[in-house]
Amino acid sequence: MTESDPLLQGAAAAHEKSRQFRDVIQRLRDEIHRVVVGQDAVVDGVLAALFCDGHALLEGVPGLAKTLLVHTLADALELEFSRIQFTPDLMPADIVGTMVLHEVKGGGHELRFEQGPLVANFILADEINRATPKTQSALLEAMQERTISVARQTRPLPRPFVVLATQNPIEQEGTYPLPEAQLDRFLLKLLVDYPAEEEYREILARTTGEEMPAARRVASAEEILALRRILRQVPVSTQVETYAIRLMMATQPGSPYAPGIVTEHVSLGSSPRGAQGLLLMGKFHALCDGRFAVACEDVRRAAPDVLRHRVLLNFQGQARRIRPDDIVAAAVEAVPELSTVGS
Amino acid sequence: MIGPEVGSSDRLVREARLRLRNGLRAACRVLSEGRAADARARALRSGARLFCAGAVLYLAWRAVALAAGLPAGPGVGWALLVALLVAAVPALVRMYLAGRRPFPLAEAAERLDLAAGNLNRIATALDLSARAEAGPFEAAAILDGVAVLGEARGVEPVLPERNPPILGTVGGIYAGVLCLVVAALLAPAAGSPGASDEPGPARATRLGVHPPGGPSPAESPAVQPLEARREPADIDTASPSETPPTEGRARSAPGATGNRVQATGRPGRGKSGEAREARQTSVSRGDPTEGGTPPADESRKRAGAQKKEPKKPPTGARRIGKRQPEGDPLGATVGQGGSGGGAMRPVESPWAQQDRTGDEPLPENPADEDVEDEISEDEARGGTQPSLRDRRAATSRDLSISGPGEGGEGRGGPTPPKKARGTAALVLGVPVPDFVRGLLNPGTTKVTHERVEPVTSPGNTHEPAAAAARRGPEPDVHPVRIPPALREAVRRYFKALHARAAPVPGGSSTP
Known part of the structure; x- marks a missing residue:
């Protein structure tokens, strides 16, 4: 070469x-x-x-x-x-924005969109958690689709x-x-x-x-x-991809990769967004370490931060004061790195 | 993407892949050898198991042949063993060949990465080199993997976990050999030239071999065939002499009580009065060693009957049986355990003093006394609401005059006139809440009111001021939407209008 x-x-x-x-x-x-x-x-x-x-x-x-x-x-x-x-008294319109009646020159009125503080980069x-679920839910569309919908109009939010x-x-x-x-x-x-x-x-x-x-x-x-x-x-090899998927599945009770503590104490495991997050965070760690592809170690390193809030404990888990981090640690321990083992 | 840019990229990626394959060859060889050794060991263990299974089958067949008096040719068992081994050959060969297959390259790379702590770089490079397109990061990862593979040349990959089958193999062989030895010991009886269709026990008796557990010629006065000793009537009524002394089961004669009452007992462990009677008859009938074992069905029936009978009222015979020991001390001890013609005195049994008949009432166990369920109200509520225990309905404050009667509980008809309680009671129709509805828990928060004098806060005050006059041009006026066809006419109209209305500088007006 x-x-x-x-x-x-x-x-x-x-x-x-x-x-x-x-x-x-x-x-x-x-x-x-x-x-x-x-x-x-x-x-x-x-x-x-x-x-x-x-x-x-x-x-x-x-x-x-x-x-x-x-x-x-x-x-x-x-x-x-x-x-x-x-x-607690914050309303969805307070953060998203609302239509406000404006007086126009030459007489008359018109409705204009007055954007809320959500329309920003950062x-x-x-x-x-001090706002009501109604107001919290106003963030759902903004966080996922990066848009807000007010008065039958969908407006894109600025990037990033x-x-x-x-x-x-x-x-x-x-x-x-x-x-x-x-x-x-x-x-x-x-x-x-x-x-x-x-x-x-x-x-x-x-x-x-x-x-x-x-x-x-x-x-x-x-x-x-x-x-x-x-x-x-940053590329992801099949082995690492398989590892991330199995790690995400290991937090779901009843899955073939779930350890006993998950089956016993978890009522809801991670969604596919968990696997997406594992790989994205793995890419970030790989780049920060000067590598050009994601390793299983990067996925493991990202697992606690990515998965801890996606694990919902059941009554038994809460009663025994199991922490979501314990669940994630058990899942990391249970999933083998070799893609051919356990398949 | 560099893939589509230059055609030589594919060649270079292929070249990198070739390097990876060559570099991984050593790791594959190590892993293949390990797997082959594992397959051999597993084949050996399976063979040992088969050998053991064949030997066990052979032994079982020998035993059955011996018991049933079948002709036992030695070749049958060996034929069985050989057939098993022949059937196992394809499986063993397949297992062995599986260990000879080349190890998958990707798995070898993963295992080498794991052993060298390479953060999956070799396996990633191998995987990325097989993809159709290679971007800049893919190219860098492939080259990185090739470089890392060169560094990890002396590292042995992580071998697959193996379950060492040595113990199973040796154990299987030992067990098989043991079975064959036992079968060989059985062989002289079964495979001797004089072997015939004679039943096993009879043949054993004739040959001077005592069946295990059977009576010896010295002990039994006359050895008879089993069928000859057991007559139909005996089978039905099962004389006590036939019950083995070790089990001590006896049945009374049908005419003794009119009922077919059974009794069980070991020597010195009488179960009922009938047992004592049976023992009296059985003593004269024979040696306890002669006792035949009743058929299994019969035993089960008896056991079932015994389980059902203890609650029956005591019969006369039983009463007699109970009274008998008073006059006859020997009978007492004999009767206690004299079932089935047992030769051993019941007093010799350490359990003799503890035996009792089924009719005697059991001593009262203080632990069995009925204890009322004491469920405290606090427990019923989980102990969480102790203050609710005393909560009762408040006394009625109904001020209406009611008739004479007893009690004020709201039952039993009209109640006596209520007492007046204070001034408020004099005002008809005014409810007087003199109790607070359950304040179970005052809560952890406490609100206190504090009187504070208002203090003027420091800061600059702003004096009111007139708003500044507007500066700058007028904002745009919204254009009037006029159809294009009328636009010229409207323009001319407003022009003429303005021309008329505009003041003329100099005082004169325009026409």
């Missing part, structure tokens, strides 16, 4: 694209970490949702910089940002369109848990944990000083869209 061979040229192009992808990711990471201390996994998860054309649900107790993270990411990107504080749905929602796991009084259809539309559910001791020092140093750090813009919408296209070019 010589340098002019198409195979080598293609490989060189892939190398270049991969490097470009990693550069942007690293720039965004650095910019976010200027404001947010630690939380590397959550930052990576939010970036993955952005580049995989998905949405992310951040769950954590108050004060762990969930909202700050999303706000910082929006600052670092040249995207239209919109923040919606979900409250949506922060803060405390999403990413919803990053936050919710608090402990204050459940007066909240409305997200329905399954809504949860399934989130590519990832990220658990935000407490920082380490050293990170606390850094947090205090940054936030109690004279000036608060702020993020600069390091990427544009066009760049994000181009990187999304690169991510989708």
